[in-house]
Amino acid sequence: MLTIKDIAKQLGVSVSTVSRALNNHPDIREETKQEVLEAMKRFNYTPNALARSLIQRKSNTVGLMIPDITDxxxxxxxHDVEEVLSENGYQVVYVNTSRRPDKEKRFLNSVMERKMDGIIVTPDFLDDDAKELLQRLNIPVVFLRRRPPEELNMPFVDVNHYEGACRAMEYLFSLGHRQIGFIGMPRYSFTGQERYRGYMDSLKKQGITPDPRGISWNGRTIECGYKAMERLREELPDMTAVFAANDLLGVGALEYTARNGVAVPDQISIIGFDNLEVTDLHWIKLTTVAQPRKEMGRKAAELLMQMMTDNLLTADSITLETQLIVRNTCSGIAR
Structure with a gap:
């Protein structure tokens, strides 16, 4: 059976060009559109049911589901997702789920009602009902900064959180640290679990038995980081360094040290993860593992647009690299 790829090959153009011509996209020259139509007639080609349905219900509206707009x-x-999509003629509908599973499912139901062309999602919770809703959408879906369950054949744009955590730990080991505490995000968090796994495996590779007293599962905020640091200092007084699973937790740990006369990095080293703007303020200067946020947002938007243009329900996922950003909160220890 002839496909859109065969038409593209016959004309010597890309699949994207043929798809855009079928959708009457303004960027495609009229001559090209005519060539595509003539080729379709010549080869007796008819767009498949999915292509026809997508063309018929095209709304130029894309949904963006994020867990916490205050983060x-x-x-x-x-912002970067919206910028790319709006530049290409799409209206973006934001939904802030406040990390609530009921709001996630409410959004997925609304996608069907609004006939959106595609969605980008960063879910915290994906129970069986939510998975079923995603499968029933029958539109392009891109996961951003988390991986979909294996049963959902949908692409993602993310970093390797495990390797990023290992990179943070290797840096602390290179400075001579062995008693390293961990301030974690909530246990249900995929990214938090991956960073915790990197922390644990890194200790084991060094022949260090993880001390349960040095692990504090908490929330995501500065206040949570403050409380976690307070507990770790009480439970593990010999601790020389802390790996905070996100930057806000790291800033909270720094706030605790500042209020309690603990010198950073002379008495204790602290490293975070994310590279938020707050980490580079004049008094903080937190050493951290950077995620390429801008690139992640742009890549997710570009991937979704390609899927919508080519009428695809799946595509290759994109994994980006993390980078160690060395500032002022880590140093070697006296041997």
């Missing part, structure tokens, strides 16, 4: 990481990434 600077997600707000900045959402």
């Amino acid at each position: 600077p990481f997600f707000s900045a990434m959402a």
Whole structure:
């Protein structure tokens, strides 16, 4: 059976060009559109049911589901997603789920009602009902900064959180640290679990038995980081360094040290993860592992647009690299 790829090959153009011509996209020259139509007639080609349905219900509306608009990481990434999509003629509908599973499912139901062309999602919770809703959408879906379950054949744009955590730990080991505490995000968090796994495996590779007293599962905020640091200092007084699973937790740990006369990095080293703008303020200067937020947002938007243009329900996922950003909160220890 002839496909859109065969038409593109016959004409010597890309699949994207043929798809855009079928959708009457303004960027495609009229001559090209005519060539595509003539080729379709010549080869007796008819767009498949999915292509026809997508063309018929095209709304130029894209949904963006984020877990917490007050989190600077997600707000900045959402801005970059919206910028790319709006530049290409799409209206973006934001939904802030406040990390609530009921709001996630409510959004997925609304996608069907609004006949959106595609969605970008960063879910915290994905129970069986939510998975079923995603499968029933029958539109392009891109996961951003988390991986979909294996049963959902949908692409993602993310970093390797495990390797990023290992990179942070290797840096602390290179400075001579062995008693390293961990301030974690909520246990249900995929990214938090991956960073915790990197922390644990890194210790084991060094022949260090993880001390449960040095692990504090908490929330995501500065206040949570403050409380976690307070507990770790009480439980593990010999601790020389802390790996905070996100930057806000790291800033909270720094706030605790500042209020309690603990010198950073002379008495204790602290490293975070994300590279938020707050980490580079004049008094903080937090050493951290950077995620390319701007690139992640842009890549997710570009991937979704390609899927919508080519009428695809799946595509290759994109994994970006993390980078160690060395500032002022880590140093070697006296041997």
